[in-house]
Amino acid sequence: MKNRKAEIHENALKRFQYSTDQVIEKPFNWKQMLRLFSYMKPYRKNLLPLAILMVIINTAVRLIIPILIGVYTLDKALIDGNTGMLTYLVLLIFGLYAASYVANFFRIKWMNQLGQSVIYDLRKHLFTHVQGLSHRFFDQRSAGSILVRIMNDINSLQELFTNGVINLLMDMILLIGIFFILFSLSPELTLAIMVILPIMFFISTSLRRNIRRSWQTVRIKQSKLNSHLNESIQGIRVTQSFTQEKENMAFFDGVNNENYESWRVASQKNAMFRPLVELTNALGTAVLIWFGASLIQGQSISIGVFVSFAFYLGMFWEPISRLGQVYNQLLMGMASSERIFEFLDEKPIVAESEKAIDLKDIKGHIEFENVVFSYDAKRTALKGISLEMKAGQTVALVGHTGSGKTTIANLISRFYDPTDGTVKIDGHNLRDVSLRSLRHQISVVLQDTFIFSGTIIENIRFGNPNATDEQVKKAAEAVGANSFIEKLPNGYETEVEERGNILSVGERQLLSFARALLADPRILILDEATASIDTETEVKIQEALKTLLEGRTAIIIAHRLSTIRESDNIFVLDHGEIIEQGNHQQLMNHKGEYYRLVKAQFNMLNAV
Numbered sequence: 001m002k003n004r005k006a007e008i009h010e011n012a013l014k015r016f017q018y019s020t021d022q023v024i025e026k027p028f029n030w031k032q033m034l035r036l037f038s039y040m041k042p043y044r045k046n047l048l049p050l051a052i053l054m055v056i057i058n059t060a061v062r063l064i065i066p067i068l069i070g071v072y073t074l075d076k077a078l079i080d081g082n083t084g085m086l087t088y089l090v091l092l093i094f095g096l097y098a099a100s101y102v103a104n105f106f107r108i109k110w111m112n113q114l115g116q117s118v119i120y121d122l123r124k125h126l127f128t129h130v131q132g133l134s135h136r137f138f139d140q141r142s143a144g145s146i147l148v149r150i151m152n153d154i155n156s157l158q159e160l161f162t163n164g165v166i167n168l169l170m171d172m173i174l175l176i177g178i179f180f181i182l183f184s185l186s187p188e189l190t191l192a193i194m195v196i197l198p199i200m201f202f203i204s205t206s207l208r209r210n211i212r213r214s215w216q217t218v219r220i221k222q223s224k225l226n227s228h229l230n231e232s233i234q235g236i237r238v239t240q241s242f243t244q245e246k247e248n249m250a251f252f253d254g255v256n257n258e259n260y261e262s263w264r265v266a267s268q269k270n271a272m273f274r275p276l277v278e279l280t281n282a283l284g285t286a287v288l289i290w291f292g293a294s295l296i297q298g299q300s301i302s303i304g305v306f307v308s309f310a311f312y313l314g315m316f317w318e319p320i321s322r323l324g325q326v327y328n329q330l331l332m333g334m335a336s337s338e339r340i341f342e343f344l345d346e347k348p349i350v351a352e353s354e355k356a357i358d359l360k361d362i363k364g365h366i367e368f369e370n371v372v373f374s375y376d377a378k379r380t381a382l383k384g385i386s387l388e389m390k391a392g393q394t395v396a397l398v399g400h401t402g403s404g405k406t407t408i409a410n411l412i413s414r415f416y417d418p419t420d421g422t423v424k425i426d427g428h429n430l431r432d433v434s435l436r437s438l439r440h441q442i443s444v445v446l447q448d449t450f451i452f453s454g455t456i457i458e459n460i461r462f463g464n465p466n467a468t469d470e471q472v473k474k475a476a477e478a479v480g481a482n483s484f485i486e487k488l489p490n491g492y493e494t495e496v497e498e499r500g501n502i503l504s505v506g507e508r509q510l511l512s513f514a515r516a517l518l519a520d521p522r523i524l525i526l527d528e529a530t531a532s533i534d535t536e537t538e539v540k541i542q543e544a545l546k547t548l549l550e551g552r553t554a555i556i557i558a559h560r561l562s563t564i565r566e567s568d569n570i571f572v573l574d575h576g577e578i579i580e581q582g583n584h585q586q587l588m589n590h591k592g593e594y595y596r597l598v599k600a601q602f603n604m605l606n607a608v
């Protein structure tokens with residue numbers, strides 16, 4: 001039998017994985033690469049050519065200097081005794097070095113600017129796109145996995161855009177230039193020192209790949225550790241109340257240990273890299289000295305040529321090694337860009353038609369005609385619903401958990417399109433109207449309301465960014481939220497963290513009420529909106545709602561049936577079908593499902 005600790009650890013590993021996000025490399029794909037590089041297009045007339053020019057200047061200078069030192073300074077000026085030329089050469093070399101430093105400074109500056117701009121554009125594009133996607137997209141993915149793509153995947157492209165592309169150009173010029181110069185100086189010596197090429201090639205491909213994979217493992221382990229920590233902290237209250245700290249610690253220990261191990265292995269391999277490189281260079285130098293000396297003795301080459309060779313040999317490793325690195329970056333870029341493009345290619349399922357019209361000042365008459373809807377292929381959430389909600393009416397939806405009440409509300413806001421049938425507002429099929437004009441006139445208050453980080457006043461103003469402070473306060477007063485807001489340390493200016501942890505659930509609910517009312521919608525949907533508010537406050541809200549709902553269509557979803565007695569019409573749902581409809585009195589007289597639900601709640605209250 002497996003021991004308990006190992007079992008817990010195994011479960012932990014299953015829990016904290018971003019499945020598809022684990023693939024870090026993908027084969028090279030030209031089409032995808034071109035698409036990725038199209039993000040550089042806006043900079044093709046300024047930053048990109050400037051940076052390329054700096055690369056060319058810098059590389060050309062670096063290629064010229066060894067010849068100036070070896071062939072000209074040593075052979076022509078010193079050995080041949082041309083001292084006038086010496087001063088001139090020293091000044092020239094100094095000037096060239098200075099020019100190369102200046103060019104390098106601007107290359108780094110402009111390339112960083114270019115890389116950051118591309119990353120900024122790409123992230124903006126991705127976020128804007130994701131924000132416009134339909135609810136179904138978010139139903140199918142965890143927030144964590146979306147976050148990983150917008151942050152980590154885009155970050156991993158940063159190096160490619162900042163250095164990779166330009167280094168590729170620089171290294172190609174350097175390598176070709178060095179080969180060309182070496183060959184023109186001495187073909188025999190060039191061939192001799194090329195013995196180190198296969199070793200260099202091996203180090204820059206195999207060994208580097210091995211090291212790279214180890215660092216990728218580190219990234220995966222870190223990502224697991226992050227997600228575990230995130231979940232642990234979010235769920236700390238549940239962990240403490242079920243006294244699961246020990247088990248949680250075992251999870252943490254397992255993931256933390258894996259992270260440590262992966263670092264140990266990666267840094268150990270990394271440590272081998274530099275010494276091996278230096279050893280190869282030493283081998284090259286040995287060949288150069290041994291073979292070069294015999295060539296000097298046989299007067300095949302001059303001392304200056306020999307010295308220039310030594311300089312070029314020192315420069316040789318750098319582009320080869322960097323080309324390997326750029327190739328790695330390209331492979332990683334392939335995997336990241338594939339994941340980014342997968343999101344970018346995702347079309348909103350609820351799409352706006354090209355001929356969509358703007359719904360202007362609706363009255364709020366809602367109709368469902370034989371609406372069938374399924375979230376997934378297996379279950380049907382609504383099975384042919386036909387209903388009418390007259391403009392200005394307050395309508396209630398009741399029924400068992402999972403009977404389809406929220407689904408009806410979701411279809412009115414067109415978060416989803418019906419699988420079959422039509423939803424109409426003021427006679428317009430929702431598929432024919434623009435989403436913005438529709439949603440602008442609908443406010444939804446949910447039980448699990450979302451409070452953003454910011455002040456209380458900003459949170460309420462979310463409903464209508466143009467509202468004045470006065471209007472915000474009036475909305476808060478109308479729903480009875482001002483009494484608790486004024487008791488907060490800084491009143492309306494009190495900062496609340498994301499999700500509004502410093503507020504009670506009921507207080508958050510009141511805020512979202514104020515937010516919805518400030519939006520002044522024609523249609524107001526309250527989905528279990530008063531479930532977390534005490535009865536006394538609820539009575540107050542009911543009073544406020546009476547005047548506030550005047551002239552609007554209101555859809556109230558509530559399990560607490562006392563809150564919907566006054567509704568003009570009540571629809572009772574069961575397994576995605578409407579089984580009864582009428583006002584409270586009519587349904588009570590009918591003595592059907594509604595009657596049974598009311599009785600059950602009444603008995604429960606009396607039993608207390």
Ligand SMILES: Nc1ncnc2c1ncn2[C@@H]1O[C@H](COP(=O)(O)OP(=O)(O)OP(=O)(O)O)[C@@H](O)[C@H]1O
Nearest residue numbers: 139375376381399400401402403404405406407408
């Ligand atoms: N995003 C979703 N993806 C898949 N199925 C869903 C989704 N949301 C709801 N469902 C399913 O659709 C059915 C109807 O759900 P709905 O949320 O409309 O019920 P409800 O009557 O509002 O329930 P409750 O009273 O618990 O809020 C349920 O079987 C539910 O499991």
